[in-house]
Amino acid sequence: DAGVIQSPRHEVTEMGQEVTLRCKPISGHDYLFWYRQTMMRGLELLIYFNNNVPIDDSGMPEDRFSAKMPNASFSTLKIQPSEPRDSAVYFCASTWEPGTQYFGPGTRLLVL
Amino acid sequence: AQSVAQPEDQVNVAEGNPLTVKCTYSVSGNPYLFWYVQYPNRGLQFLLKYITGDNLVKGSYGFEAEFNKSQTSFHLKKPSALVSDSALYFCAVGYSGAGSYQLTFGKGTKLSVIP
Numbered sequence: 681d682a683g684v685i686q687s688p689r690h691e692v693t694e695m696g697q698e699v700t701l702r703c704k705p706i707s708g709h710d711y712l713f714w715y716r717q718t719m720m721r722g723l724e725l726l727i728y729f730n731n732n733v734p735i736d737d738s739g740m741p742e743d744r745f746s747a748k749m750p751n752a753s754f755s756t757l758k759i760q761p762s763e764p765r766d767s768a769v770y771f772c773a774s775t776w777e778p779g780t781q782y783f784g785p786g787t788r789l790l791v792l
Numbered sequence: 793a794q795s796v797a798q799p800e801d802q803v804n805v806a807e808g809n810p811l812t813v814k815c816t817y818s819v820s821g822n823p824y825l826f827w828y829v830q831y832p833n834r835g836l837q838f839l840l841k842y843i844t845g846d847n848l849v850k851g852s853y854g855f856e857a858e859f860n861k862s863q864t865s866f867h868l869k870k871p872s873a874l875v876s877d878s879a880l881y882f883c884a885v886g887y888s889g890a891g892s893y894q895l896t897f898g899k900g901t902k903l904s905v906i907p
Contacts, residue, residue, distance in 0.1 A: 684835070711893050722897065722898075722899040722900060723836075723882065723897045723900070725894065725895075725896075728893070728894060730893070736894065771835055771836070773835075773836075775893065778824060778843075778886060778893050779824045779826050779841055779843075779884070779886050779893070779895060780826070780838050780841060781836075781838070781895065782838070783828075783835030783836045783837070784835050785833075785834060785835050786833075786834075786835050
């Protein structure tokens, strides 16, 4: 099993640009989570899906952030327009059972 | 609401000595408790979990954790630390009920094992 796959691994962009992060969960997992990790705020849950339906998006910081899961094998997190304070590592995780989440390697985003 | 506290930002221990990384939690209902480890430039990896049953839980790489309901704690332990254990450790809590798939993570404790 390839595990959770995220792309790109690194992204450098300029303020105001649109950024799209991608995630492929482990096959058979029906829950998918998006997290953001920074030194200041630690690991924050942004949104999670069950069977492709968003369950809780209360962690999405602003309307500039949006997430979709068009099918069971693909999800995107989009930031439009991006700002320097969005610089962080973004993780995707998936699971089929309570609590034991399987994390991807993360996307390191730098907004200049 | 559920919350997790990891009171130590960093723990230093000599190789071969026992290690403890502390965690306390707050949750309504029965807790699900977890430890995850993060190595540099990697995602979090599951170490162990407590759902129910024996208060002493054994996990990967020789780690174990003890659930203490009266003290609302779930400390991570290992009898003999290795240099390769140096990493960032996260405690997390969920609860049995609606939303049990959603975890709240602590801020993490950096463990440094000194040769």
